[in-house]
């Protein structure tokens with residue numbers, strides 16, 4: 001058997017970090033060599049896997065990191081920036097699912113993809129990959145229908161609209177020959193007036209322990225189409241991110257997406 005992929009997890013103590021650790025522990029494709037938390041995290045320096053002899057402990061940065069093949073990041077804008085700097089310095093492949101980035105951080109990722117293999121996805125679930133394709137087709141076919149995207153997440157989520165909602169909006173806008181910069185509508189309050197035709201509206205729900213729900217509403221006259229996805233278990237994102245990491249390891253530099261992984265799986269099922 002070939003050597004396992006040397007994996008690091010950034011944001012290892014978070015909701016996604018914990019879901020990743022639960023899978024990696026059993027996954028022989030990977031050897032977990034580094035698990036990063038923020039400076040000041042209560043996990044810093046504590047064992048990653050209680051009761052296992054590996055001895056790996058959470059670390060609060062990259063200074064003492066060993067050799068790594070792929071970093072999987074679900075942290076936040078600051079955590080991602082630090083991981084990206086380490087990837088650039090050591091030519092390490094990066095898989096990131098962090099959302100809510102500003103334009104400068106987006107540009108930094110685009111620039112880095114010229115130097116290293118970098119795979120980004122706002123949503124690592126297979127269902128959302130297929131939903132995006134369906135929405136492209138529906139948005140183009142029902143070009144004159146009003147389009148609204150509604151998302152719901154747990155109350156701890158920090159960014160809005162979700163990365164997935166924005167990615168769905170971008171896909172639909174592109175299918176209609178426009179952009180969200182031109183036609184996205186993110187707030188309605190007071191008397192915003194009648195809906196401008198051709199816009200793409202976003203609505204956000206936050207609360208409880210909702211894992212992630214997205215619905216694209218295509219609203220016609222006397223009829224409507226609703227395309228929905230509901231995630232009920234965070235492990236689907238973690239599994240998708242690990243598939244992406246296994247796919248990305250050893251690839252040439254470039255910007256990749258979850259579609260590359262899904263399409264290859266469709267070409268070579270099993």
Ligand SMILES: NC(=O)C1=CN([C@@H]2O[C@H](COP(=O)(O)OP(=O)(O)OC[C@H]3O[C@@H](n4cnc5c(N)ncnc54)[C@H](OP(=O)(O)O)[C@@H]3O)[C@@H](O)[C@H]2O)C=CC1
Pocket residue numbers: 010011012013014015016017036037038039041042043074075076078079080082096097098099100121122123124125159163237
């Ligand atoms: N693409 C996808 O499929 C998905 C994307 N996401 C996205 O992933 C991100 C994380 O989500 P989630 O796990 O729910 O969030 P959490 O807040 O639960 O986890 C983030 C973790 O990152 C750690 N962290 C904070 N700053 C740093 C830093 N500078 N370096 C390293 N680690 C840091 C924090 O832990 P501590 O304070 O202990 O260090 C925290 O626990 C969000 O942007 C979310 O939108 C989430 C689910 C799916």
Ligand SMILES: O=C(O)C1=N[C@H](C(=O)O)C[C@H](O)C1
Pocket residue numbers: 099122123153157161162163164165211212213
């Ligand atoms: O923060 C989350 O939880 C999630 N974030 C991603 C997003 O912003 O789209 C993906 C998923 O919906 C869960």
